[in-house]
Amino acid sequence: MKDKTILITGANDGIGRATAEQLAGRGAHLVLACRDDTKGQRVAKEIMETTGNHNVDTLPLDLADFASVKAASEEFLAEHPKLDVLINNAGVYTDRLELTTDGYELQFGVNHLGHFLLTLNLLPAIQCCRHCTRVINVASAIHKKGVLDFTNLRGEKKSYNGTEAYAQSKLANVLFTMELDRRYGQDMTTNCLHPGLVGTRLANKKAGALTSAVWSMYKPFATRPEQGAATSVYLATNPEVRDVSGRYFDERQCLQKPSAIARNEQLARRLWEYSEQAVADFRL
Template identity: 40%
Template sequence: MSRPHSTRWNIHDIPDQHGRTAVITGANTGIGFETARALAARGATVVLAVRDPEKGARAAEEIRLATPTAHVDVQRLDLGSLASVRAAADQLRTTHPQIDLLINNAGVMYTPYRTTADGFELQFGTNHLGHFALTALLWDLLPPARSSRVVTVSSAGHRLGGPIDLDDLHWQRRPYNRTAAYGHSKLANLLFTYELQRRLPETGPQAVAAHPGGADTAGSKAAMSHASALTRTAFALLRPLMLQPPAMGALPVLRAATDPDAQGGQYYGPHGFQQSRGLPTVVRSSPASYDTELQRRLWVLSEKLTGIAFPVRRALPDPSPADPPAATDRVHE
């Protein structure tokens, strides 16, 4: 049984990270950058895994200016290309023999219909399949310890779009709905996290999920350029009430990655109203995310689509019924 979780956790509660290596996707801006900056300040070697190495180099220099002793590397990674994911994993294996934290943060949001280099719908292919493949290819570099974590960043938007259709993930038989496609990709992040955790030994590593709430980032602003006029208007009206700075949005990710009391399969988000802002705590995700059969089906399909056999298998039979976080975690709807 896990201990009740404090709702007063903040950046000063991050334990010392010296001797640990963190790989963070999409770390040149927004939530990823703030996560990288905080971990570097606590002594971690941080790898900014980014699509644009020049932007990554500028972000790395900004981190070094804030923390002159910081160890920061940049790795090119395009999650919309499995070839790029493989190349990045190969390079990381040569430069970093151990990865203590893999933070799957990068993503795209509300994009018009496009496909990845491998023909997948862009949001699902980038936000889920790219991270699924990267995690599988780096898996053996994570030590078997509970402090070793795979943290996958989902979103409150995982509740959008209605039921996910695993038979038409790439929207070939339906009119494309960019909001639903985004929601399904973020639901897939949670299904992946919960299924991965069920396959792991109690000794670790651990799979944990997080979401930033309403983070006022450049990415969220760019996403609004693809949204409907109604959504853009609502965003403008609610922005002062529901959004928080990227550094606050990074706190659930940092807690999931570093809190010694974090448990595999937990989901961290802001404590405040509608999980939109505030300090991080354990929260509940949607009922669909706890569907163990849906988790299993997505896992099998992800292996098939990426052509990568994930090197972990279920050690125990499925729980029945699906088991969301225990009441002792004091989760917040």
Template identity: 40%
Template sequence: MSNKWTEHSVPRQDNRVAVVTGANTGLGFETARVLAERGATVVLAVRDVEKGKQAATRIAEQVPGADLAVQRLDLTSLESVRTAAAELHATHPRIDLLVNNAGVMYPPRQSTRDGFELQFGVNHLGHFALTGLLLDQLLPVPGSRVVTVASVAHRVRADIHFDDLQWERSYNRIAAYGQSKLANLMFAYELQRRLASQGTTISVAAHPGMADTDLSRYVPAPVRLITPVIGPLITQKASMGALPTLRAATDPEVLGGQYYGPAGRREIKGHPRAVASSDLSHDETVQRRLWDVSEELTGVKFPI
């Protein structure tokens, strides 16, 4: 496969319905924009509906005739996730593509409305629940995919801390982010194993490398100070960061269980290709345990 895969490599997506979480900004916006440009019906699933409408307007300005919808989805609330899933069942009974993109990174210790540590709750549990609630709309659709956006941070001080998943005893925002991104990968792999016998839907993971997005708002102050100087050297535009997600979502050669990221050194920048994740991310025993705990915490059982 060529390492020069670009947004122009995305095949036509006519008659396909794509749900993209966190689509009002950054990677999600760029993913939604390209999918719309290639003909998909795109649902922007966002916490702030007004910002979602503004994003849809910006896409429509670039893509005349784009078929767009905005769906309220607050991943900090399982009630909101259930409401969004119910509304999507009514408006889009068939879904071809679910992109679990939204996320938070390095915030001060906060909890979701259900009492989960914010990064684990939003990045992993919210998307776990959403996927489980929407999966029956994907399973009958040939070629349907679930794409979960992870991060190179799944290697950074990362483990699944089953003895303190919500960081109640002590909190390290970098390690907590690493746990949430490791959980994203483990979910993607375990989901693929459970989907394998279905023969229609596949689960794929992707990461953007180091992309210039709103996620950096909580980056420590010393790093923010030097970002104007080193940023151009170590980050890429959101439009490039979205390419691994787009390839995972649309390339006909993609296989279930693969992981896509930038082809450059340390997977920081570059065009997307299949990449490897940490040994720990492939630990099937931990994957299954995480799945069971996630079902218990969210109350969501998957129809597979």
């Protein structure tokens, strides 16, 4: 992976950090795109120390703010002519209704819209050839419980169910993967994955005390972030998947069928068009 440039979102913690460590160990040039740049720099330093790979940069990126996504895209494109692997890994879970800076429900805004904008803005560096560029979206098996409610993506309805909103955002990750493959399949491969139940702090950060406590109870039964990174690393590096695109993989690197809704082409098109309109003012 020595000549490969890899951008990972949410690389300061959990699965993203473990993915970054493993890819740095294989000699890739890494760009850690993190909401808190101080945390990003600290982790970059630690990864450089543990792997001996000094080719680890950071990029400030707040996916809850389209202006930040645009600025990060501009900064990346100014410094890097090509991007070999984009890993859209960052994610948030919350059980209280919060909105992004641009007024979208937080989980849909961060987990889907921010990554949608980032990916489209980075196309000039991504579009190369199908065999040399890979886009990887970290989705979740919970997408199977997801339903897209276009009337509630700005938190219009008063009642809020965090798990439903999370499942909706992860369904959007899978639909985006399939539609990106249909639209740009000549230029790159695009796949998504479920990393397994992984003992990170995902539901300890913004969720309420009860959800956070339940999440902590599950942790002893969950896999470690190093194992949770396995499918992202596989999709980023393995020659076996050089020509595989528009697919959904599980934590054992096996192909799985996403839910029927996630395979609905009409819905994927509608989500793409909605997302395009949402981010229009911030496209490069």
